[in-house]
Amino acid sequence: MSNEKTAVNDLRSALELLKTVPGQLIETDVPVDPNAELAGVYRYIGAGGTVMRPTRIGPAMIFNNVIGHEDSRTLIGLLSSRERVGLMLGCKPERLGFLLNDAVKKPIDPIVVQHDAAPCQEIVHYSSDEGFDIRKLIPAPTNTPEDAGPYITMGMCYASDPETKESDVTIHRLCLQSKDEISMYFVPGARHLEVFRQKAEKLSQPLPISISIGVDPAIEIAACFEPPTTPIGFDELSIAGAIRGRAVELVKCMTINERAIANAEYVVEGELLPGIRVEEDQNTGTGKAMPEFPGYTGGANNSLPIIKVKAVTHRINPIMQTVIGPSEEHVSMAGIPTEASILQMVEKAMPGRLLNVYAHSSGGGKYMAVMQFKKSQPSDEGRQGQAALLAFAAFSELKHVVLVDEDVDIFDSNDVLWALNTRYQGNVDTTFIPGVRCHPLDPSQSPEYSPLIKDKGISCKTIFDCTVPYSLKDKFQRSQFMEVDPTRWVPDYK
Structure with missing residues (x-):
């Protein structure tokens, strides 16, 4: 380091x-009640994650005037942005x-x-x-x-x-x-x-x-x-x-x-x-x-x-x-170590093929991973599924894995959904792994949800393979645009 x-x-x-x-950071001197009001404010300002909308990813926030605690300040949202982390x-x-x-x-x-x-x-x-x-x-x-x-x-x-x-x-x-x-x-x-x-x-x-x-x-x-x-x-x-x-x-x-x-x-x-x-x-x-x-x-x-x-x-x-429990802050804390664990295990088994992993916000950093997999030769076909199985082994609370190619931005949900819509057939590219222990906080993982579920916290883990078959890679080339420096036309472009 x-x-x-x-x-x-x-x-x-x-x-x-x-x-x-x-x-990245804002402060307020307006009095705030720590009983629900403080979290209610930050829900709008920067919670993100799985918080009910409206919410967004925003700055961390310091409340300088917490009612009943005049000698201290309260910080929320420090890690609620991957950019900030x-x-x-x-x-x-x-x-x-x-x-x-x-x-x-x-x-x-x-x-x-x-x-x-x-x-x-x-x-x-x-x-x-x-x-x-x-x-x-x-x-x-x-x-x-x-x-x-x-x-x-x-x-x-x-x-x-x-x-x-x-x-x-x-x-x-x-x-x-x-x-x-x-x-x-x-x-x-x-x-x-x-x-x-x-x-x-x-x-x-x-x-x-x-x-x-x-x-x-x-x-x-x-x-x-x-x-x-x-x-x-x-x-x-x-x-x-x-x-x-x-x-x-x-x-x-x-x-x-x-x-x-x-x-x-x-x-x-x-x-x-x-x-x-x-x-x-x-x-x-x-x-x-x-x-x-x-x-x-x-x-x-x-x-x-x-x-x-x-x-x-x-x-x-x-x-x-x-x-806030369901906020993007939890995604950062739980998700980034999850990504590291998956990268470590897959790299040991098949070096150089897994390019990156994102523990997606919609799963709170625990339930869903998007894995960017590279197929360099015909024998790599099918190894993407093996990589997904290793991810499940590396992190038992993982419920869904979405596999995508190297030309997909795993941190852009629209791009991932594009791969789902153009490189995936449900009856061909879905693998179900039922009856596996996952996480008890998912309310759908209970016998009340389905009689096929034997105990609370038992789940059907699922692989969504949105990668192009190696033999068809040349038929799934994305449109190639001219490479330019946009700051010539828009100087403050970032």
Whole structure:
């Protein structure tokens, strides 16, 4: 990784970079209610993703006057633009999957710094303090009026295996339940921290956990890698270190035997308690949790483990970072690591044939991938299907793969649909793979939707082969226009 990329190493330096580029960051001093109003505003300004229209991809936004939290600001939409992610990671947007793939191959392990070198511990609030209340200390918003409660949606959860001591960082659904309790949702079988929690619970021990909020965007992207690219024991903070060309700095927590990200805006220190469960919507009774990446509000879980909060530390004048669940921000966080994982697996099996991958916005970065495949010789015919199968193996939550040729822009949905309309026959070019485990948040993946579906989260994975048969390539040539420099006629053309 290039050392030139070390200029951004925390949230504040990332924001300073965005301020130099018109249209990437806006601020407002108008008062905003964190209860549904803040997300309601950003829905129009820049959410994008699978959010119900009208919405759009727009700038990140800072609210300087959050009602009830006058000593802090709230940032939303930092990663809700692939262009913005590329800007902050020092990479062309279309090459982000390759950047992360390279970073996985050359990880740089995190290091621990002293307390006086950790901005996240400038201010410390202990749970034993009179009047301690995480709901007042952390301006966690709700996305909609029916949410189960205020959620921390961009918390980097860091914990260690109680047996091996290996550590991992992941992002989870965290609902503030009381003055010192947070419920934590785990997607079944999908997160390493769930393995750590289960081990601790079998030993009847609490699991120490830190939640770092407002960090370097490289950490937020790297934290979303999953097996097989990053198996249990692989600390994804080392990927962020590789992206920046320098180790991520951690600091020992004040009240628990765990570490936190030293330059975070906020850190919550706590313990996952063994054998204790709560209903996610115990304070509202709405039956709903919060909007999730497929574009629907998830149902409240009736039995979630609890984090008992020991302390909250933060920077002076901290910046709270949040996200709308179905927004383009989730596409960036989940999708770019998915692209890197697919590129890695297919390249190992058939070098040079997969040119690029896009984890499409319509699938929230998880459900759909567009794969650009090159056929250079007759024996390459049929390998595109093999590449799609490898993609499904690399990322179990992937539901649909669209295969296109090298002359199709995978990041332009109109161009992809053009390939679907002119290079695809449904009864010839569709492959169905029924009865495969996918993701439980897709409401169509349930026995209620179809009696052919045996269990919630079981899906029919599908390959749409929109590539031209190798033997017919010369009959599917796109119209070739004269190459010119348009700035001769339109000087400000970009």
